[in-house]
Amino acid sequence: METIAQQAQVITAQELLKHWMGHRDLTRKVIEAFPEKDFFNFSIGGMRTPAALISELLAIAGPGLRQIVEGGKDALNEKFEFNGSKARVLELWNQADKEVETLWSKISMERFHERIVTFGQYEGSIWSSIFYFIDNEIHHRAQLYVYLRALGIAPPPFWERDFGDK
């Protein structure tokens, strides 16, 4: 059932959050699909390891939204202590999920077109910054799909996720 608020929108803030969380759940499945050893060591063509790519995503989602909500201009910090443990990576991923959901509720509708600078250097609107966070996650996760295929592992289907439209 459409609401009046939905009719006036391309996508509501709540739908965009759900859509992102659907992507985050899929990324979690991709992390889970890697053998631990390969997660920290595998790469193709001189690219970063899965651990390094996921570090970038962890550095962006929670901290980026926090700057949108609370301000601040700390640079991107991709240093995480995983200690070679995928369980630790997943723990940080789950923590970031909670952080994203909590911070999201503090972004008022009127702010999505506000101009901001994230991580001290990336200028954009709040919506385009958030779209960048999501698009960048899709981008790096898709690279991990190729890594999994190269390792002979079937990745989770791209289309099996919550699209946020229900």
Added chain:
Amino acid sequence: METIAQQAQVITAQELLKHWMGHRDLTRKVIEAFPEKDFFNFSIGGMRTPAALISELLAIAGPGLRQIVEGGKDALNEKFEFNGSKARVLELWNQADKEVETLWSKISMERFHERIVTFGQYEGSIWSSIFYFIDNEIHHRAQLYVYLRALGIAPPPFWERDFGDK
């Protein structure tokens, strides 16, 4: 300068189109970056060739939007006659750009939350269908980034595109 219409929206329809076109321009650059031979033959881990992945994107963007605007339930048709020519692929890509832009102007604001079925089987809202088209393009293009790296070719930077927010 924010308009009243923008203030009430997460993202306007016009911004979403510009955002998509920014992604489409980047995908064009990725197609251009491949040596012609590799575009039609290269693959990793039993995955599809760049030509086959781009065929899927061509089968979705124009035809998918056309079904949203004009109706219809034709199945996905990924068969294109490229005749081994990347120039032909780029010609079809450019044609699809024009089709997307023309069709977009015919989607009224009120329709984005309408439920539809595309290609005779994929059920969703109009916004989530369009997000799927875009996300799927980012996903497969990112896989081509790995192909390029494996071939020793530097892909165009992911962040050098029109985000649609200006």
